[in-house]
Amino acid sequence: MKLQKNIALKQYHSFACEEMASFFTSVTSKEALIEAIDWAFNNNQPYLILGSGTNILFTKQFNGLVIKIDFTGIQKLQETASELILQVGAGEIWSHFVSYCVQKSWGGLENLSLIPGTVGAAPINNISAYGIEVSEHIVSVDAYDTLKKKWVTIPNIECAFGYKSSIFKKEVNRFIISSVLFKLSKQPFLRTDYGAIKSVLHARGVTNPSVESIASAVIYIRSNHWPDPKKLPNAGSFFKNPMITKNQYDALIQQFPSLMAYPITDNTYKIAAGWLLEACGWKGIIKDQVGCFKDKVLVIVNFGATNGKSILDFSDAIIESVKVKFGVVIEKGINIL
Numbered sequence: 223m224k225l226q227k228n229i230a231l232k233q234y235h236s237f238a239c240e241e242m243a244s245f246f247t248s249v250t251s252k253e254a255l256i257e258a259i260d261w262a263f264n265n266n267q268p269y270l271i272l273g274s275g276t277n278i279l280f281t282k283q284f285n286g287l288v289i290k291i292d293f294t295g296i297q298k299l300q301e302t303a304s305e306l307i308l309q310v311g312a313g314e315i316w317s318h319f320v321s322y323c324v325q326k327s328w329g330g331l332e333n334l335s336l337i338p339g340t341v342g343a344a345p346i347n348n349i350s351a352y353g354i355e356v357s358e359h360i361v362s363v364d365a366y367d368t369l370k371k372k373w374v375t376i377p378n379i380e381c382a383f384g385y386k387s388s389i390f391k392k393e394v395n396r397f398i399i400s401s402v403l404f405k406l407s408k409q410p411f412l413r414t415d416y417g418a419i420k421s422v423l424h425a426r427g428v429t430n431p432s433v434e435s436i437a438s439a440v441i442y443i444r445s446n447h448w449p450d451p452k453k454l455p456n457a458g459s460f461f462k463n464p465m466i467t468k469n470q471y472d473a474l475i476q477q478f479p480s481l482m483a484y485p486i487t488d489n490t491y492k493i494a495a496g497w498l499l500e501a502c503g504w505k506g507i508i509k510d511q512v513g514c515f516k517d518k519v520l521v522i523v524n525f526g527a528t529n530g531k532s533i534l535d536f537s538d539a540i541i542e543s544v545k546v547k548f549g550v551v552i553e554k555g556i557n558i559l
């Protein structure tokens with residue numbers, strides 16, 4: 223095991239703050255992962271599993287071992303005339319994997335083009351965009367169960383997938399994902415109903431959409447609307463859309479008729495967190511080199527803060543303002559360390 227000491231984490235997470243880790247290692251095999259976990263246990267060190275660091279905010283030094291998952295490989299396990307099953311290493315870059323599928327016209331993941339991060343982290347948050355959740359295409363997840371101390375395969379039905387959630391998020395630190403099994407289609411059901419995708423396809427004169435034309439539209443939309451973390455460090459949407467009861471909704475809509483909210487069940491509504499933030503005046507606001515992106519208020523950008531604590535404080539001020547104005551508590555959608 224190649225162990226590095228006192229490593230600056232700046233290059234390993236997309237908020238690019240200057241926090242340090244006491245120990246760092248990269249693992250490319252199951253054996254190396256077990257060796258790293260054993261080392262942490264024997265040396266009384268906590269450990270943290272890291273993918274691309276695009277959903278993490280470090281607010282202080284990590285006193286322990288950071289284990290970066292670098293398992294790679296895309297393997298075709300089954301293929302029929304209509305579909306295929308692929309096993310993909312957890313360390314593969316998500317957007318590269320999606321491009322690989324799109325180039326072969328294998329459908330299912332095209333709406334999730336260009337989302338940053340690794341394949342192994344995708345099931346954790348059940349990544350979603352433009353009307354698709356990744357769970358719709360996951361057959362099972364291979365992981366090391368740190369509780370039972372054995373390798374397990376968790377079928378989709380047992381992953382408890384929901385909006386930005388899964389068993390991997392609920393049982394924090396229990397499972398370390400080594401690979402994910404995806405089912406893709408050669409005759410995909412294309413999802414073009416999302417407004418922005420529809421507009422781009424229309425503007426481009428696409429009347430008969432394909433996996434490729436949808437991926438290209440999504441890449442175009444994302445490139446124009448999301449800040450590139452390499453230029454403007456960020457971790458995507460910082461907050462989740464909050465859920466409220468119908469009674470709360472009825473009271474809020476009376477007071478704020480333009481409230482953006484959607485019914486989820488008979489008694490539950492999901493509010494657009496972006497609308498709440500804009501209504502509180504956060505769009506484009508920058509304080510102490512941390513701010514809300516001008517085109518996407520939910521994205522908090524690090525404009526030069528060296529420590530993650532400033533970003534955390536900024537996000538807490540947002541949460542408080544929403545609570546005061548609307549009585550609604552918005553939750554952070556990223557991992558705070």
Ligand SMILES: Cc1cc2nc3c(=O)[nH]c(=O)nc-3n(C[C@H](O)[C@H](O)[C@H](O)COP(=O)(O)OP(=O)(O)OC[C@H]3O[C@@H](n4cnc5c(N)ncnc54)[C@H](O)[C@@H]3O)c2cc1C
Binds near residue numbers: 270271397450557
């Ligand atoms: C510009 C931008 C746009 C984004 N847009 C979207 C979007 O449209 N939709 C969306 O859903 N998300 C979006 N995100 C969020 C982010 O891309 C995803 O959450 C992504 O899946 C994180 O992957 P990662 O490898 O960077 O995870 P990391 O940040 O490295 O880790 C995230 C969490 O998963 C754990 N983890 C990582 N890998 C493993 C593993 N192999 N086994 C066990 N635990 C692990 C970590 O310990 C941590 O708790 C965006 C982020 C950015 C920066």
